[in-house]
Amino acid sequence: MARTRTPVVADWFTGDSDDFTLLGTRCSACASVFFPREDIHCRNPWCAGGDLAEVPLSRRGRVWSYTDSRYRPPSPYVTDPELPWEPYALIAVELESERLVVLGQAVPGVTVADLTVGMEVEVVPGVLHEDAETTWTTWHWRPTGVTA
Amino acid sequence: MTGEVAVLGAGMHPWGKWGRRFVEYGVVAARAALADAGLDWREVGSIVGADTVRGGYPGYVAGATFAKALGWQGARVASVYAACASGAQAVGIARAQILAGLADVVLVVGADAAPKGFFRPAGGDRADDPDWLRFRVLGATNPTYFGLYARRRMAVHGDTPEDFAQVKVKNSALGALNPYARYRKRVTAEEVAASAVVADPLRLLDICATSDGGAALVLSSMEFARRHGVAEPVRIRAVSTVTPTYPNTVLDLPDIATDSAAAVDPAAETFRASIARAAYEEAGVGPEDLSLAEVYDLSTALELQWYEDLGLCGEGEGAKLLREGATAPGGRIPVNMSGGLASFGEAVPAQAIAQICELTWQLRGDAGDRQVSGPRVGITANQGLFGHGSAVVAVR
Structure with missing residues (x-):
């Protein structure tokens, strides 16, 4: 039976290939951008408050910093305790036009040795984990110099 | 005041x-x-x-x-x-x-x-809780944030893993003198370098334990x-517990993203620096008046960050201050004479109080082998999840 593809968090991203983007919201009054999305109130204390509309975030940004998880994180991160732990890289990416930094996992196979601060990366669809019925989808950062 | x-x-x-x-x-x-x-x-x-x-x-x-x-x-x-x-x-x-x-x-x-x-979030499925989300979506433990900050310092300020290790060397030597510390053994730079990487570039002996x-x-x-x-x-002359100012543009635990600075330019100082400034203003003292400081060394690299945020040196000069010995016993401004979190590990609700205990004993001249000479003014500095931080100024 085919697994259902389900975002790990609803409404944080959309698309499944070149059209993949993170989704934030923007205040109609002050143009502040929020990710994770704010849907009720603008958090800018100097803003009287406007409507918050969904906006796609820039697909490309530059590495603000990076690290990795050499040890298995605790739940609710889902891992198979039967399998040896495979470290993955985490990248904090600065988006120029939104002027914010978003954290994400690197695409599988990219390690800290492949990364530098300031390097250009792009957001791509990724798989967080799979269980019997569901493929849990997420976003990954991929260096634009990598074609894998 | x-x-x-x-x-x-x-x-x-x-x-x-x-x-x-x-x-x-x-x-x-x-x-x-x-x-x-x-x-x-x-x-x-x-x-x-x-x-x-x-x-x-x-x-x-x-x-x-x-x-x-x-x-x-x-x-x-x-x-x-x-x-x-x-x-x-x-x-x-x-x-x-x-x-x-x-x-x-x-x-x-x-x-x-x-x-x-690792510390972990409270149980249950709570997609509206940023602390739950960072574990569920990213597996981002506390040390991964410390790793991000450390790597950023290396890229922007030229800090090295050897600089970070020297913080542990300093603090472990002081912890060895403190009967309340968990770790009472001096650690060498070689031992830090030989310990396992937990969150690149930080190793086990760069990161504080939970106690x-x-x-x-x-x-x-x-x-x-x-x-x-x-x-x-x-x-106690000041207790600073200020919140950040929007937009907070340094990625903060447990957040997945920073505030956006698209509409409002960020303040000239970071959240951590604002915590210290509020304490200085309330106490009517400045960094030049300090006899000692107890700072929150969740990681070795974060101790260097606090040097700068407390104004003990300029931005990017933390590692230089350490190398000069200014923050070691006998230096211009000894930091973490208690041995710091490096020697204690973190007992969360007790830790900021323990920092003030050390200032108290130091200011009374009761700190034994760790005693700073003739201290008059001490400061503590601390940062926690969800926009919390503190700085306390004690005097005698």
């Missing part, structure tokens, strides 16, 4: 992994602080507990839990949770009560019993201290 309160007593339960309830550590620390103050528990008009989220309901009502364990005696009670800054907020509440004339003597207690391994421990303070009005026969007590 706000009024001062006196520190009449300081007490701690040794840090470690003792496997007992947090209440026991808190009560031992409280009794030690009361004995240090020369006061009976029945003379305390108010008790403020710093909460732990790891002890079930008694942890959420820590003030009452400690009051009951010490023996109900009718004191006013409060409990406060502010992540790593819980202890400092408890001190802030105690100070406010004293300065408002609501209590002459207040007992402040924090204690924790920590699990093995059991308890700390307590007896605070009073200056008038009560005089009546009690303490003419020149250590005084």
Whole structure:
């Protein structure tokens, strides 16, 4: 039976290939951008408050910093305790036009040795984990110099 | 300038992994602080507990839990949770009560019993909780954030893993002299470099452990201290517990993203620097007046960051300050004479109180082998999850 593809968090991203983007919201009054999305109130204390509309975030940004998880994180991160732990890289990416930094996992196979601060990366669809019925989808950062 | 309160007593339960309830550590620390103050528990008009989220309901009502364990005696009670800054907020509440004339003597207690391994979020599926989300979506443990900050320093300021290791070398040598520290063994740079990488570029010996421990303070009005026969007590002159300013543009635990600076330019100073500035302003002192500092070295690299945020040196000059020996014993501004979190590990609600215990002993000249020469002014600095942080200035 085919697994259902389900975002790990609803409404944080959309698309499944070149059209993949993170989704934030923007205040109609002050143009502040929020990710994770704010849907009720603008958090800018100097803003009287406007409507918050969904906006796609820039697909490309530059590495603000990076690290990795050499040890298995605790739940609710889902891992198979039967399998040896495979470290993955985490990248904090600065988006120029939104002027914010978003954290994400690197695409599988990219390690800290492949990364530098300031390097250009792009957001791509990724798989967080799979269980019997569901493929849990997420976003990954991929260096634009990598074609894998 | 706000009024001062006196520190009449300081007490701690040794840090470690003792496997007992947090209440026991808190009560031992409280009794030690009361004995240090020369006061009976029945003379305390108010008790403020710093909460732990790891002890079930008694942890959420820590003030009452400690009051009951010490023996109900009718004191006013409060409990406060502010992540790593819980202890400092408890001190802030105690100070406010004293300065408002609501209590002459207040007992402040924090204690924790920590699990093995990484801190983890509370149970349940809670997609509206940023702390739950960062684990569920990214597996982002606390050390991964420390790793991000450390790598950023390496890229922007040219810090090296060897610089970070030297923080551990310094702090472990001081922890070896502190009977309340969990780790009492000196560590070499080679041992740091040989320890396993946890979150690149940080290794196991760069990152603070999670510990059991308890700390307590007896605070009073200056008038009560005089009546009690303490003419020149250590005084708390500032308690800064400010929140960040929007937009907060440094990725902060447990967030997945920063605020956006698209609409509003960020303040010239970071959140951490603003915590320190508020304390300096309230105390009417500056970094040049300091005799010592206790800073929150969740990682070795973060200690260097605090040097800059406290204004002990310019931005990017933290590693240079360390290399010059300025922050070592005998230096211009010794930092973490207690041995720091590197030697204690973190017992969350107790840690900010423990920082003030060290300032108290140092300012009284009671710090034994760790004693700084003739200290007059000390500062603590601390940062926790969810926009919390603190800085306390104590003087004598």
